[in-house]
Amino acid sequence: MKHRKKLGLAALAAGVTLIIALAVALSAGAGTTKRQAGYKIFFLPKTTTIPVFTQNSIGAKRAAKELGDTLTYNGPTAVTGPAQVPFINTAARQGYNAIVISTPDGNAVAPALKRAAAKGVKVVSYDADTRPDSRVIFVAPTANSLIGTSQVEAIGKQIGYKGDIAILSANVTSPNQNTWIKFMKIALKKPKYKNMKLVKIAYGNDEPTESAKQTQGLIQAYPNLKGIISPTTVGVQAAAQELQQEGKCGKIKLTGLGLPNDMRKYVKAGCAGNFALWNEQDLGYLATYVAHYVLAGKLTGKIGETFKAGHLGTYKVQVSDGNKPVVVLGPPLVFTPQNIDKYHF
Amino acid sequence: MTAKGLAGRLLGRWETLLVAGIVGVGIWSWTLSPFFLTRGNLLDLVTPYVFVGLMALGLTFVVIAGEIDISVASTLAVSVVCFAQIFAAGVNVWLAAVAGLAVATALGLANGLLVGILNLPSLAITLGTLAAYQGLAYVILGGEGVASFPTSYTNVGGGYIAGNQLPVALLILLGFALVLGLVLHVTRFGRYLFTIGANREAARFSGVPVGRVRVTVFALSGLMAGIAGVVYVGYFGSARADAATGSLLDVVTAVVLGGVDIFGGVGSMLGVLLALVLVAELRNGMQLANIGGPTQDIVIGVLLLAAIVAGNLLRAGRTSGFFPGPIRGLRRGVIGRQADEAVRPSNVESPESGR
Numbered sequence: 001m002k003h004r005k006k007l008g009l010a011a012l013a014a015g016v017t018l019i020i021a022l023a024v025a026l027s028a029g030a031g032t033t034k035r036q037a038g039y040k041i042f043f044l045p046k047t048t049t050i051p052v053f054t055q056n057s058i059g060a061k062r063a064a065k066e067l068g069d070t071l072t073y074n075g076p077t078a079v080t081g082p083a084q085v086p087f088i089n090t091a092a093r094q095g096y097n098a099i100v101i102s103t104p105d106g107n108a109v110a111p112a113l114k115r116a117a118a119k120g121v122k123v124v125s126y127d128a129d130t131r132p133d134s135r136v137i138f139v140a141p142t143a144n145s146l147i148g149t150s151q152v153e154a155i156g157k158q159i160g161y162k163g164d165i166a167i168l169s170a171n172v173t174s175p176n177q178n179t180w181i182k183f184m185k186i187a188l189k190k191p192k193y194k195n196m197k198l199v200k201i202a203y204g205n206d207e208p209t210e211s212a213k214q215t216q217g218l219i220q221a222y223p224n225l226k227g228i229i230s231p232t233t234v235g236v237q238a239a240a241q242e243l244q245q246e247g248k249c250g251k252i253k254l255t256g257l258g259l260p261n262d263m264r265k266y267v268k269a270g271c272a273g274n275f276a277l278w279n280e281q282d283l284g285y286l287a288t289y290v291a292h293y294v295l296a297g298k299l300t301g302k303i304g305e306t307f308k309a310g311h312l313g314t315y316k317v318q319v320s321d322g323n324k325p326v327v328v329l330g331p332p333l334v335f336t337p338q339n340i341d342k343y344h345f
Numbered sequence: 346m347t348a349k350g351l352a353g354r355l356l357g358r359w360e361t362l363l364v365a366g367i368v369g370v371g372i373w374s375w376t377l378s379p380f381f382l383t384r385g386n387l388l389d390l391v392t393p394y395v396f397v398g399l400m401a402l403g404l405t406f407v408v409i410a411g412e413i414d415i416s417v418a419s420t421l422a423v424s425v426v427c428f429a430q431i432f433a434a435g436v437n438v439w440l441a442a443v444a445g446l447a448v449a450t451a452l453g454l455a456n457g458l459l460v461g462i463l464n465l466p467s468l469a470i471t472l473g474t475l476a477a478y479q480g481l482a483y484v485i486l487g488g489e490g491v492a493s494f495p496t497s498y499t500n501v502g503g504g505y506i507a508g509n510q511l512p513v514a515l516l517i518l519l520g521f522a523l524v525l526g527l528v529l530h531v532t533r534f535g536r537y538l539f540t541i542g543a544n545r546e547a548a549r550f551s552g553v554p555v556g557r558v559r560v561t562v563f564a565l566s567g568l569m570a571g572i573a574g575v576v577y578v579g580y581f582g583s584a585r586a587d588a589a590t591g592s593l594l595d596v597v598t599a600v601v602l603g604g605v606d607i608f609g610g611v612g613s614m615l616g617v618l619l620a621l622v623l624v625a626e627l628r629n630g631m632q633l634a635n636i637g638g639p640t641q642d643i644v645i646g647v648l649l650l651a652a653i654v655a656g657n658l659l660r661a662g663r664t665s666g667f668f669p670g671p672i673r674g675l676r677r678g679v680i681g682r683q684a685d686e687a688v689r690p691s692n693v694e695s696p697e698s699g700r
Contacts, residue, residue, distance in 0.1 A: 048637045077638035078591030082581045086393045090632040093380045107492035107583035111503050 038068035039295045041288060042091035044084060044101045045075045046128065051261065051345040053102070056127070056284030060100070063288035066310055071288065072096070081105025085112045092116035098291040101135075102127035110134040122294045126287035129323065136294050136301045139287040139327045141278040143320045144176075146331045147231065148183020150276055151255060152193060154334055155227040158253035158273040162195040163226030166218045168239050168256075170206040170232045179321075180231050199225070204235050211238035219246060230256035236275055240266035260335055260343040267337050276332035280345050283329055286312055290327055301325040359604035359659075363619040367626060374630030381633055388510055394625040395502070395514040396421070396577040397592050398618070401599040402525050403569025405617050406562045408600055409529070411542040411609025412467040414563060416456060417596060418589040419478035420570040424449035425577060426482045429491035429584035438498045446571040452478060453567015454560065461559035482586040490585040494578065502579020514576050518618075521572070526614035538562065542609025598645055599624055602652040606660065624648075 043060050045053035057073040064071035072091075076083035081103050089112060091099055099121055103109045106129055113123050113134040123130070126139035155165055167184065169177045181201060188198060199222055204211025211234060218225060219242075230236040236256030240263065243249050249271040258275040266272045289309040293299040299307060303325055305317040312329075320326040335343065374381040381387075391398065400417045407414045428445030432438050456474055460467045504513040529535040537558045540548040549555045578584045603620035605612030624645060631641050 049639060072635050074632070074635050074637055076591070077642055080585075080587050080590050081583060082393075082577070082588070083591055083638070085581065086628060087632060089389065089393065090629060093383070093386050094378055094633060095380060105490060105581075105583055105585060105587075107490055108581040108585075111499070111580075111582050 038064075038070060039097040039292060040095065041069050041071045041098045041100060041291050042087075042094075042096040043071055043073045043284070043288070044087050044091070044099055045073070046084075046102050046104050047077060047079045048073075048075045049077055050079075052259075052280050055280035055343075055345045056102070056287075059279075059281035059283065059285035060288040062281075063285040063292070063310060067289070067292045069288075069292055079104050081108025084109050088112040088116055092119050092121050096121060097295050098122040098124060100124045100126060100287050100291050101130065103130055104128065106130040106134075122291065124287060124291040124294060126283060126290075132323070137290055137299060137317065137325050137327060138323060139283070139290050139329065140320055140323070141283050141329050142332050143328050144179045145183045145186075145321075146328075147180045147257070147276075149187040150332045150334070151180070151229050151231055151257075152184050152187040152196075154255040154274050154276060155229050155253060156193055156196060158255065159196070159226040161193060164197050164199045164222055164224050165227040165229065166200040166202060166222065166225060167198065168202050168204055168211060168214055168218070168228055168230040168232075168235045170204065170235060172203050174206075177231060184229065204230075204232075204238060206232055206234045208234060208238045208241075211235045212242040215239045215242040216246070219243075219248060219252065225252055227253040227255070230254070232256065233258050233262060236272065237262045237266070240271045244269060244271045257332070258335075259345060260340055261345060263335070264340055267335065267340050270337075274334050274336045276334045278329055279333045279343075282312060285310065286315070286327065286329055360613065360616050360619055363603070363616060363623055367619065367623050370623065370626050370630055374626065374633055377630065378633040381630070385510065386629075388515070389512060390629050391518070391622060391625045392512040392514050392580070394595065394621060394628075395512075395518045396573040396580070396589065397595045397599065397624075398518045398621040399521060399573035399576060400570050400589075400592070400596045401603070401617055401621055402521055402614070403566040403573075404596060404600050405603070405605055405612060405614060406525075406529065406538060407467070407566045408605045408607065409542045409609060409612045410538045410559060410562045411545060412460060412559065412562070413607075414453075414456060414467065414471045414566045415593060415597070416452075416471040416474040416478055417566060417570045417573075418593045419475045419482065420449050420452045420567050421574040421577065421589040422482035422586055423452060423478045423485070424571040425574040425584045425588045426486035426586050428574065428578065430485060432494070433491050438495055442498070442575050445574060446568060449571025449574065450564055450568040453570065454564040456567065457560035457563030460563060461556050467563075479586075482588070486584075486586045490583050492583045494582060494584075499579045499582050502576045503582065504579075514580055517576060521569075522614055522618045525569075529614050534558070534561075539610055542606070542611070544610075594642060594645055594649070595624055595628075598649040598652070601649055601656070604656070606656055607653055611660075 041064060043057060045056060047053065060073065061071055075087060084103060088099060088109060092115065099116060101109065101123065110131040113130060117123055123135040124137050124139065125135040127141060129138045167181060169181060185198065187193065188196060200218060202214040202218055204214045215238065218228065228239055230239050236254065236258040239254055243252060243254060244266065249269060254272040256275050257277055259277065263272060263275055286309050290299060293307050299305055299317065301317065303317055303319060306314055308314050315327050317325045317327055320328050400421065404414055404417055424445045427448045428441050431444050432441035456471055459465055459470045500513055501517065502514050505511060506513060537553050540553055541555055541558060545555060574588065577588060599621040600617055601607055602623065603612065603617030605617065627644065628641055631644065
């Protein structure tokens, strides 16, 4: 009996050893860039399992290389604030000089970020902000007003600045959507767009089937409809698919906010003339530059401070969309059949 | 007992192996980073996983009774959003927390009634409630969050005492482990669990109130998920419907790696506590090594499988002296519960089951 038991224990011991060996072997391939002089920056995405954040990290690593800093990109599987907390704790203990973070729950990471700040770690948020009291500067992908004007221009260009247009939004209550629609309406008052008429705002609730149904409704109710703006990744994809099914590609133009990987085939088929988002690599690049300058003492978060972010040019610390201090990457990047193959997220 | 006998006994215990594992992973983490072996890091190692530990303590009772409750993380989420909604409506934070505990216990009780009274398989029942409770959490709070909790409350999860070094949450975990350990290993209720887990029919014939005890363990598991929720919100300062998402793997791993037999009837509270430390330490070490979240999940998942396989081999060793024991053990695992019981008369009376 004892013999069997020893066998079992030996098996467990072997198992544990194997796991440790596995972990050690895997750690050899971990994503730290070569150790060198300069600052140590921890780049913490919402999760490492979404391509968007991998794109952020490519830009971030490029910036770190230019600046002579060491950058570590790591994050959780689950897209929650609490899942990020152990990463914040460890980064602070490991002596990282700065944490650059995009978070799905600004409140949940705030206590951990403050503990890290108390140890001297500088925190820069990007993409999705934390609570303002737990970071130095927020790097925003764009600004609401820029999204509004850019979307109107994107559809105007496709329809020759003339004709009826509609908006396919997400939820009636979605604050982001409503702010962007407000800025679209303001933009439409400009003389350049005087021949364009907004006939309807439909709501697809960010559900593919409901968004497709609403698109169908727009096509039937407005025979003179020339274009649709759908400033949601779910809506624009569903609308493109619906236009394709109804054989309306090119007859009714489409733009919106979308992901290149979702929209590639529709753009190539002519079902969406263009659509927008921001350059995710540039966003990671800019956030890393901001973190570097915060560490160097060049940026403190005072409104009006300026700095040069490598190949992106000069930026200013400002108030944007009621939030401060913010650095804004710029107007959305418009994807077209010509440039879409350069982007993979 | 001779010194050699004592050493042999200690060596033969699962808990000893866990301690060895903790030391081993500790040495590995230490070689990775000079920051691992600091008092601050060591004391704070388990803090982010205290809520996982509290759920694991509750789940231990369920698994020892031969059942499983995979709805614990969803129960936590519902409890947390109810707590948050009641607090946001202006109720005192502590009263709201107690209401959250009541909700969690009720959800656990619902599991228990379905399993214990209707006699349905707990894996299927709690898989259903895992999804249903998660949905319920979103229905109650939507995608919003509540975060305006007072510091006097958030200190239960995120506070530190003794020169800002000792996490309050750790003390809460140890307190509950002690109390629940006593309930499990000293009381009659605890003995009932082991008896039911080892052989439910035999327990029924020897007069154990099987139905009532099975309902109670699920209610207890729900209550512990609620308590985990209170600490969770305290630590993170934020209550949302996605609370505890992704933590189920760590909870189940802590229980099974802690030496609790996945088929019931065997286990110790100390083992579960040590396994939790090992899981937390392993995650911490992997983070120091900058190993990504998905890879961490692979390692923890493999650890869970290794624990199940090793447990099976050990059980084979306990019940038979015939050589192909390990193989038969594996086979029994495949064939399932009934075959297992046929060759294992009763683990409860076995002197080598570690109690």
